[in-house]
Amino acid sequence: MSFSLLNPWLSGFDPYRRRLTRTVFVGAVAVGGNNPIRIQSMTTADTRNTEATLREIAALVKAGCEIVRLTVPTKADCDNLKNIRKEMLARHLYVPLVADIHFTPSIAMAAVDYVEKIRINPGNFVDKKLFKEQNYSDAEYASELLRIEEKFAPLVLKCQERGISMRVGTNHGSLSDRIMNRYGDTPEGMVESALEFLRIAARLNYHDMILSMKASNTQIMVAAYRLLAQRLAAENMDYPFHLGVTEAGEGEDGRIKSAIGIGTLLEEGIGDTIRVSLTEDSEHEIPVATMLAAPDNARIARQYWNDELHETKSLPKALSFLHEPAKTFIYQRRETQKTLVGHHDIGASELPRVWLSLKRLHLKAFWDEQNEITPCEGVELNPDDDFIPAVTKLFGEKSLSLGYIHSEINKLASIPFADKLTWIIDPSATDASLLSLIQHAKRLGAHLEFCLDETKLALDNSELPEIIKRLVILCANANQLNIGFSALTHNPLLAYRILAKFLDDLPFPAVLHLRHVATTWPRQLDASVQLGGLLLDGLGDSVQIMAPTENPKTILNLSFGILQGARIRTSKTEYISCPSCGRTLFHLQETTEKIRQKTDHLKGVKIAVMGCIVNGPGEMADADFGYVGTGVERISLYVGKVCVERNIPQEAAVSRLVGLIREHGRWIDPPLNAPSL
Numbered sequence: 001m002s003f004s005l006l007n008p009w010l011s012g013f014d015p016y017r018r019r020l021t022r023t024v025f026v027g028a029v030a031v032g033g034n035n036p037i038r039i040q041s042m043t044t045a046d047t048r049n050t051e052a053t054l055r056e057i058a059a060l061v062k063a064g065c066e067i068v069r070l071t072v073p074t075k076a077d078c079d080n081l082k083n084i085r086k087e088m089l090a091r092h093l094y095v096p097l098v099a100d101i102h103f104t105p106s107i108a109m110a111a112v113d114y115v116e117k118i119r120i121n122p123g124n125f126v127d128k129k130l131f132k133e134q135n136y137s138d139a140e141y142a143s144e145l146l147r148i149e150e151k152f153a154p155l156v157l158k159c160q161e162r163g164i165s166m167r168v169g170t171n172h173g174s175l176s177d178r179i180m181n182r183y184g185d186t187p188e189g190m191v192e193s194a195l196e197f198l199r200i201a202a203r204l205n206y207h208d209m210i211l212s213m214k215a216s217n218t219q220i221m222v223a224a225y226r227l228l229a230q231r232l233a234a235e236n237m238d239y240p241f242h243l244g245v246t247e248a249g250e251g252e253d254g255r256i257k258s259a260i261g262i263g264t265l266l267e268e269g270i271g272d273t274i275r276v277s278l279t280e281d282s283e284h285e286i287p288v289a290t291m292l293a294a295p296d297n298a299r300i301a302r303q304y305w306n307d308e309l310h311e312t313k314s315l316p317k318a319l320s321f322l323h324e325p326a327k328t329f330i331y332q333r334r335e336t337q338k339t340l341v342g343h344h345d346i347g348a349s350e351l352p353r354v355w356l357s358l359k360r361l362h363l364k365a366f367w368d369e370q371n372e373i374t375p376c377e378g379v380e381l382n383p384d385d386d387f388i389p390a391v392t393k394l395f396g397e398k399s400l401s402l403g404y405i406h407s408e409i410n411k412l413a414s415i416p417f418a419d420k421l422t423w424i425i426d427p428s429a430t431d432a433s434l435l436s437l438i439q440h441a442k443r444l445g446a447h448l449e450f451c452l453d454e455t456k457l458a459l460d461n462s463e464l465p466e467i468i469k470r471l472v473i474l475c476a477n478a479n480q481l482n483i484g485f486s487a488l489t490h491n492p493l494l495a496y497r498i499l500a501k502f503l504d505d506l507p508f509p510a511v512l513h514l515r516h517v518a519t520t521w522p523r524q525l526d527a528s529v530q531l532g533g534l535l536l537d538g539l540g541d542s543v544q545i546m547a548p549t550e551n552p553k554t555i556l557n558l559s560f561g562i563l564q565g566a567r568i569r570t571s572k573t574e575y576i577s578c579p580s581c582g583r584t585l586f587h588l589q590e591t592t593e594k595i596r597q598k599t600d601h602l603k604g605v606k607i608a609v610m611g612c613i614v615n616g617p618g619e620m621a622d623a624d625f626g627y628v629g630t631g632v633e634r635i636s637l638y639v640g641k642v643c644v645e646r647n648i649p650q651e652a653a654v655s656r657l658v659g660l661i662r663e664h665g666r667w668i669d670p671p672l673n674a675p676s677l
Helices: 050-063 075-090 105-111 138-162 177-183 187-203 218-234 251-267 282-305 317-323 360-372 391-397 409-413 431-444 464-477 492-504 523-536 552-565 588-599 616-622 650-663
Strands: 023-026 029-032 038-042 067-071 097-101 117-120 165-171 209-214 339-341 344-346 353-357 378-381 401-406 420-424 447-453 483-488 511-516 542-545 574-577 606-610 625-631 634-639 642-649
Touching: 023 165, 023 209, 038 282, 050 067, 050 075, 050 282, 067 075, 075 097, 075 105, 097 105, 105 117, 105 138, 117 138, 138 165, 138 177, 138 187, 165 187, 177 187, 187 209, 187 218, 209 218, 218 251, 218 523, 251 282, 251 523, 251 552, 282 523, 317 492, 339 447, 353 401, 353 552, 360 552, 378 420, 401 409, 401 447, 409 420, 409 431, 420 431, 431 447, 431 464, 447 464, 464 483, 464 492, 483 492, 492 511, 492 523, 511 523, 523 542, 523 552, 542 552, 574 588, 588 606, 588 650, 625 642, 625 650, 634 650, 642 650
Parallel strands: 038 067, 067 097, 097 117, 117 165, 165 209, 353 378, 353 542, 378 401, 401 420, 420 447, 447 483, 483 511, 511 542, 574 606, 606 625
Antiparallel strands: 023 029, 339 344, 625 634, 634 642
């Protein structure tokens, strides 16, 4: 992966520090502690169908899945666990099973006899979600907690007796009415929902617990896990975490959203087992999860199992803040000054802008197609290879901003037209040469960007803050206020957090520009982890993925996909679609594709496609419209969290969903012959 343990940005320093947890066993699989990040998934077959379930378990194990979860909604499903276990032994399928329980404590009690772990949802284990508003007094709330303990304690005691672990899995979409009324639909409510159950288990001296805080909104998901880590530390609890972005969707969008949420937390040392939830066949989840876990598993192996590499240097004092726990529990964008780059304002409250880096190979094709594909705000060229004088006229006609990047001041100072000039910082440059560049940018009316290159200037360089301050002072003295900072690095997530810390101490506001260079890891996941994590932290006023030799359409898709996956900028329809499971009573993948074909031109509309009612009604609160399975080939439709039509035959439901979107003024007709990215 790109962010190597020996990354030159930190000259051998490794700021990674894993959250310390107890070890919890799921069968023979150890989760947490010093153990690797464990990979798990969930079957989509009906649990009563033994053969179909076994085929799926076998495919998951072959793909590298270490823990398999089965949905157990009814007594019949629970009774068949015995047959599944028997056949697994006969076929030499040795993988721990998890029973996924909603609504019915009695089924959880019975399932303990056949599985290695029980998953319960604190939002519906005892409570029903009725969207009922009620103000609880402290006494009434305490009474509700006693009611929960009465139902939950028997399961805890049986798991304790049999040596079975448990996951308390909170879902943003299925918080109880009681939690919603006191804490709201918030990360705090998600955390408190789990803590109520944890405290009961702790009083019974049961600690084989794993926790999750899943949401389809990556901002809420990351905030909830960060807050949970803080709250557990305050209560001297050290339970491992199961990470996942629920209802992530399918294809590139599902992978981007999963990488943003899961990858951001893993990079912070949070997370012990992961599941990537895709609206696809379950074995497709495993390679994605394996790649997301790989960097942390390498760090864990290096730290605990290889004595020769254990000699990691301590962080310099100036970078000690990297070991501070995250303090961001709600999205807040970094405050910057609004500046003009060509035709577009950037910074302040403006949406983050998307730039491209192009080579001559793609230049003319991009000019010709610009008005037909997802737009970007600017294109950057290298004057060494691609400086074509005619480009200035062509780009002006296309209403695109044009930029150039180079390390030589003389090269940049000789360019006759530009909306942005990016200088790769050379600490040895004289004030006189820098002043000439600043004045040239001012004459052109160009934005001047100072870029830190990892091959020339390390971020642990003690002189870096002084270098930045020197550049800012020179610009201020020349009355050139239209400036920003960026970095060329294999590790943007680390680099920009350090850079932002240095910039925060300066009185002069600056725009933070995100860049990303080619890596050996899949770009789709790597860029999502690196840039998505920064966007969730409120950093970044423009995004530029440095892949000048790749098809511009591919890079634009990825750039806008990351912005949308982080809930920062919407450029297309968003689908909140769950992975299928045994509760789903229609073919989720086919249905999702039918809905996509009808609606994928509706920019900014959020549509939830849910297989059942477990999380469906709750996730409707985060979607504009919802399509939820409520029976065998029966669908209910939602507007927000309100059910407006019930039990529609499946064959009519997609058309009725389109009609509902029309009725609420959100429909536009698709463009004729619209090209697809």
